[in-house]
Structures are given as structure tokens and as C-alpha cells.
Amino acid sequence: MKVHSLEKIYLALCAVLIVLGVIAIGASVFSHGVHLVGPSGSVNAAGIAKQAPFDQLGLKQTGDGQYEMTMLGQMWQWNPIKQQEPLTVPAGSTITFKATSSDVIHGLMVRGTNINAMIIPGQITELTYTFDKPGEYLIVCHEYCGAFHQEMYGKLVVS
Secondary structure, rough: OOHHHHHHHHHHHHHHHHHHHHHHHHHHHOOOOOOOOEEEEEEOOOHHHHHHOOOOOOEEEEEOEEEEEEEEEOOOEEEEOOOOOEEEEOEEEEEEEEEEEOOOEEEEEOOOOOOOOOOOOEEEEEEEEEOOEEEEEEEEOOOOOOOHHHHEEEEEEOO
């Protein structure tokens, strides 16, 4: 079978564009610090609230400018985050979020950051981010988790 010379040029250009696309995607992944979040541990999904570290939920300071936010996804709230009471930290703070779910799959996303992970029942997910810019950051569930999914949010204020 004979391939026309224009078809050969077209196929060569397509191959070059595919290679350049893969290189561009790889470069942007590394330059933006994108990585897959894996489980950092597990807990028994039954009785999570009685197991460390989820027996003491909330934001606690662990060092100078270092915080740990332990949170539990439950229908339809991030425990202990409430819509009316924002968390407050100074600018430049580094927060490590430790999260799991006690019922269904939830999504943890902090708007304006690269914090974005699925929260699976019994699986501990850890994400760390340094909040350099002052402002309000919305903490939301981005995985549909039931009838009142839209109520599963909270605020983080960086001052």
C-alpha cells in the first residue's frame, strides 16, 4: 500500500505534537508541584471518633508557624469545621490537613490552593500547604455525598 507524501507529513506532525504535548504536561506537573496523594495510614471505619488522631479534632499549633488540622468528613459536615466559625491562622503558616471519613467518600478541596483529595472511609489522607497570601479560603467537599452535600463547607482566614 502506497502512502501519499502529504499523509506522511501529517502523521509526522501528529507524532511531534503528541510528544510535545506529553513534555508540556510533564513540565507543568513538576513546576506546579502536582503529586498524587496516597494514604498515610488507616483507621477502623467503625468508631473513628475514638481512635487517634481523630479523637481530638481541630486545629492545633505544632510549632512556630506550623499547624495540624485533624478533620472528619461526616454527612454533611467537616467535623469540627462549621460554616459560621472560620479557622484563623497568620500569613506564612503551614497547615497539615489530616482527614478521613466515617461514612462515604468525600472530597477535600481548599479553594485557591492545590489541596484537592478524595477522602475515603477509614483511610487517612495528609496534605500540607503553606498559606503565604492573606485572605479567605473556602474549604469544600467536591465529591457528591448526599442530599445536603452543598452544606459541607467552611472557611479558613489567613491574616
